[in-house]
Amino acid sequence: MRVLITGGAGFLGSHLCDYFIERGDEVVCMDNLITGSAKNISHLLENPNFEYVEQDVTRYIKVDGDLDAVLHFASPASPVDYLKYPIQTLKVGALGTHNTLGLAKSKEAKFLLASTSEVYGDPTVSPQPESYWGNVNPVGPRGVYDEAKRFAEAITMAYYQEHSVDTRIARIFNTYGPRMRRGDGRVIPNFISQALGNKALTVYGDGKQSRSFCYISDLVEGIYKLLKSNYHNPVNLGNPNEMTILELAEKVLKLTGSKSKIIHKPLPVDDPRRRRPDISIARSELGWEPKVGIEEGLKLTINWFREGEHG
């Protein structure tokens, strides 16, 4: 296969590049590096099956040669990042998805959209099945990401129905692992770097809001299985093991052996109170479920953060 991965120098994208290269496929990695990092793919640059193109996918995309699949992973994904780049976030979800769908259509390639659990907003049902339509504030601070991804899903379905592009939609829940930037602002890199730096862990609000965290290797396998499937409706990919943010903070303290304190900071506006995927469809349609437990995944991530100056 020859695959294009947009956002290929980001956290998820770079692990996908590794996965396809290890399979022996050819990878074209595209990124504009606003939140991605060249360091994430530097080990692949000498590989003859790997090509890196620095480009903003909101502008017209030209790729020479055949493509078998387009995986559209370009987008800021941390709340801190998409609040810093609101217009770019809207553009990459809207214009970037349009451009990458057009490219997939012209190359007769499969297309896989990286969508998100944020399409459910602050959910009123738990766990969230794909049939739940969500509870999103379009004009709140998260609206730039949530609505961009909701538009991206709509245009992906339209290209499937109108142009018969062979599309897939992954709704990705909180994922973590090596290569998350230290300053990325998401809870796991924040807590780990705070614990290792003997700084207080910053729990937002009372810490009773929940999330369900999926380790990167599980997620990558889910994406690959979805690409290989023949399923065109959205599929939740995530780990159903739900915990509160306070529980997560305690786990990070235990696993790092840190003596850091926990302090509370204001809860960001529209912060979802709970999030947990219903993965029945991934189980039945893809034969997929996560294998890496939170303690094992956190240990691997902590070790990576310990190894050097990352991010």
Ligand code: UDP
């Ligand atoms: N959070 C926290 N402390 C931090 C960073 C995040 O308590 O230093 C909380 C945040 O308010 C949210 C949860 O952790 O409830 C997950 O936040 P993250 O930014 O990782 O992603 P989200 O799931 O909100 O998109």
